[in-house]
Amino acid sequence: VSNVSYSKDGKRIYFNVCVNTDPTKTLCDIYVMIKKGSSYTQAIRLDKLNMKGYTSLHPSVANVDSLREVIFFVSDRPGGEGKLDIWFSKYTNNEYSDPQNIGSPINSYDDDVTPYYCEQNKTLYFASSGHYGLGNYDIFASVWNGVKWSEPVNLGTPLNTSYDDFYPYIKIKKDKIRGYITSNRTGT
Numbered sequence: 001v002s003n004v005s006y007s008k009d010g011k012r013i014y015f016n017v018c019v020n021t022d023p024t025k026t027l028c029d030i031y032v033m034i035k036k037g038s039s040y041t042q043a044i045r046l047d048k049l050n051m052k053g054y055t056s057l058h059p060s061v062a063n064v065d066s067l068r069e070v071i072f073f074v075s076d077r078p079g080g081e082g083k084l085d086i087w088f089s090k091y092t093n094n095e096y097s098d099p100q101n102i103g104s105p106i107n108s109y110d111d112d113v114t115p116y117y118c119e120q121n122k123t124l125y126f127a128s129s130g131h132y133g134l135g136n137y138d139i140f141a142s143v144w145n146g147v148k149w150s151e152p153v154n155l156g157t158p159l160n161t162s163y164d165d166f167y168p169y170i171k172i173k174k175d176k177i178r179g180y181i182t183s184n185r186t187g188t
Contacts, residue, residue, distance in 0.1 A: 014059035062117035072115040081107035120172040127166030
């Protein structure tokens with residue numbers, strides 16, 4: 001189990017369950033647990049977000065355009081721009097919409113992973129090995145203007161290095177930006 005994300009109201013916990021299907025392939029599915037009273041239900045596989053034979057991982061929940069709960073996730077399913085792409089599904093009235101590829105300019109020919117949407121600045125942060133960067137995976141940012149995503153910007157050094165940098169988590173409080181990343185850089 002990995003990649004845990006909570007809905008804004010705290011009533012749903014999203015996460016991955018992964019299984020090694022052979023020595024070289026791992027398949028992941030997205031599950032949810034729903035809060036009932038003071039406890040959560042057993043894990044429920046989200047059939048709408050998962051596709052048999054393909055991986056779905058890195059769920060990240062955010063309210064986009066103030067009212068719409070969106071589950072961003074990553075998948076290698078057909079219909080993408082590259083290998084692993086960022087997809088999304090809207091959650092409304094206890095229903096998940098059909099997943100949509102977030103498309104260009106965010107998704108590239110290679111892997112685009114670990115999405116995190118910061119509601120305060122309407123920015124999607126993600127890691128990519130397909131956009132021009134300093135290492136294999138770098139962290140990028142793309143702003144949502146209510147209609148489309150801006151061209152992704154590499155966040156540069158010292159955030160990005162020649163190593164793998166991903167899993168951005170950004171919060172803005174009193175005009176201060178704070179965040180965390182995961183990296184395999186020297187000294188970690």
